[in-house]
Amino acid sequence: MPDDGTANGVGAGDPVVLYVCATCRAAGDPSEPRAGALLLSALREAVAETVSSNVRVESTECLSVCKRPCTVAVASEGRWTYVYGDLDPIESARTILAGIGLYAETPDGIVPWKARPEAFRKGVVARIPPFPPRHAVRIPDAAE
Amino acid sequence: MPDDGTANGVGAGDPVVLYVCATCRAAGDPSEPRAGALLLSALREAVAETVSSNVRVESTECLSVCKRPCTVAVASEGRWTYVYGDLDPIESARTILAGIGLYAETPDGIVPWKARPEAFRKGVVARIPPFPPRHAVRIPDAAE
Numbered sequence: 191m192p193d194d195g196t197a198n199g200v201g202a203g204d205p206v207v208l209y210v211c212a213t214c215r216a217a218g219d220p221s222e223p224r225a226g227a228l229l230l231s232a233l234r235e236a237v238a239e240t241v242s243s244n245v246r247v248e249s250t251e252c253l254s255v256c257k258r259p260c261t262v263a264v265a266s267e268g269r270w271t272y273v274y275g276d277l278d279p280i281e282s283a284r285t286i287l288a289g290i291g292l293y294a295e296t297p298d299g300i301v302p303w304k305a306r307p308e309a310f311r312k313g314v315v316a317r318i319p320p321f322p323p324r325h326a327v328r329i330p331d332a333a334e
Numbered sequence: 335m336p337d338d339g340t341a342n343g344v345g346a347g348d349p350v351v352l353y354v355c356a357t358c359r360a361a362g363d364p365s366e367p368r369a370g371a372l373l374l375s376a377l378r379e380a381v382a383e384t385v386s387s388n389v390r391v392e393s394t395e396c397l398s399v400c401k402r403p404c405t406v407a408v409a410s411e412g413r414w415t416y417v418y419g420d421l422d423p424i425e426s427a428r429t430i431l432a433g434i435g436l437y438a439e440t441p442d443g444i445v446p447w448k449a450r451p452e453a454f455r456k457g458v459v460a461r462i463p464p465f466p467p468r469h470a471v472r473i474p475d476a477a478e
Contacts, residue, residue, distance in 0.1 A: 209463055246467070254416075254461045263462045271415070272398075273460040316417040316460045317398045318407045319353055323390070 205244045206266045206294050208233065208286070212249045214259035216279070225279040229260045232283035245290055255315050264290055268324075269299030273315040285309050349388045350410045350438050352377065352430070356393045358403035360423070369423040373404040376427035389434055399459050408434055412468075413443030417459040429453050 210233055214226030223231075233247050255261040258275030260282070265271040272293070277286065289310045292301045298320070303311065354377060358370030367375075374393050381387050399405040402419030404426070409415040416437070421430065433451045437443050442464070447455065 207465065207467055209467070248463070248467045250463050252461075254458050261460075263460070265462065265465045267466075271462055271465070273417070273462065314398050316405075316407070317396075318409065318415055318417065318462065319392070319394050321351060321409045321415070321465070322411075323351055323353070323392045 204267050204269075204294070205246055206264060206290055207246050207248055208290060209248050209250045209253065209263040209265065211251070211253045211255070211259075211261045213252050214256070214261055216259055225260050228279040229262075229277060229283065232280055233262075233286065236283045236287055240287075244294060245287065258313070258315060261315065262286060264293060264299075266294070266299060268320050269293070269296070270320060271318040272299070272310075273317070274310055274313040275315045276313040277309060282309055348411050348413075348438070349390055350408060350434050351390050351392055352434060353392050353394045353397065353407040353409065355395070355397045355399070355403075355405045357396050358400070358405055360403055369404050372423040373406075373421060373427065376424055377430065380427045380431055384431075388438060389431065402457070402459060405459065406430060408437060408443075410438070410443060412464050413437070413440070414464060415462040416443070416454070417461070418454055418457040419459045420457040421453060426453055 210226065210230045212224070212226045212230050214224060216225040219225065230247070230249050237243050237245050237247055253261045253263055253273060255273065255275045260277040260279050261273065261275040262277060263271060263273045285307045286309070289307045292305060293299050354370065354374045356368070356370045356374050358368060360369040363369065374391070377391050381389050381391055397405045397407055397417065399417065399419045404421040404423050405417065405419045406421060407415060407417045429451045430453070433454045436445045436449060
């Protein structure tokens with residue numbers, strides 16, 4: 191159980207879906223299980239360790255970010271979707287859940303840049319506005 | 335009016351939202367209007383030229399793909415979302431609409447790789463599964 195409380199913080203608010211690319215391979219590594227499958231397992235274990243969690247981990251095929259393994263996407267009703275790459279298959283699971291905890295505490299999914307885990311700041315691949323579109327009253331922070 | 339009919343083909347099926355990053359700058363180019371704003375205008379003009387269109391063009395701030403301007407995201411209810419970069423601010427508008435026409439004709443948003451416009455094959459940044467998740471009966475094509 192993490193002692194910073196952030197992973198448990200995901201219990202609040204709307205459910206968050208964490209799509210995990212299970213087909214990602216680490217660069218030049220043909221071994222099985224693949225890095226993406228290892229990350230998927232680590233995330234499922236970490237979520238199972240929380241008392242309550244609104245995070246739903248979904249295995250998916252290819253997020254088209256093959257050059258930056260491992261990759262995940264974070265989505266939630268009415269919030270921006272984020273895609274992250276360059277994630278360590280073992281070490282990043284708790285960091286990802288901590289980042290999602292912050293995300294889940296926001297109304298729109300936009301966590302202030304400096305508050306984001308370093309792995310999310312460096313690993314951001316793209317973000318997509320809420321769907322269907324709404325006309326926000328605030329201008330989002332630039333995210334890269 | 336394009337003579338290949340593809341831009342008009344977007345009239346079929348569920349509406350497609352095209353998020354266009356209006357803040358993208360071409361590399362090293364500080365001029366205004368920005369490349370992203372030019373692409374936004376070109377896309378709005380191209381959509382306006384069609385007799386009927388299910389494409390809704392949405393201006394957005396920063397899709398976090400700043401290193402690969404110009405950038406857009408294509409989203410639709412129940413379909414995969416795609417993010418594309420490296421798009422020419424003027425020349426790519428019709429290509430983008432042609433690609434969206436093919437996307438709109440699919441049930442899940444997955445256009446066979448060889449059928450996609452070259453700009454979409456080379457410019458794909460990421461794709462995200464439909465939200466909320468559904469458990470597809472087929473395995474999507476690898477997309478990169």
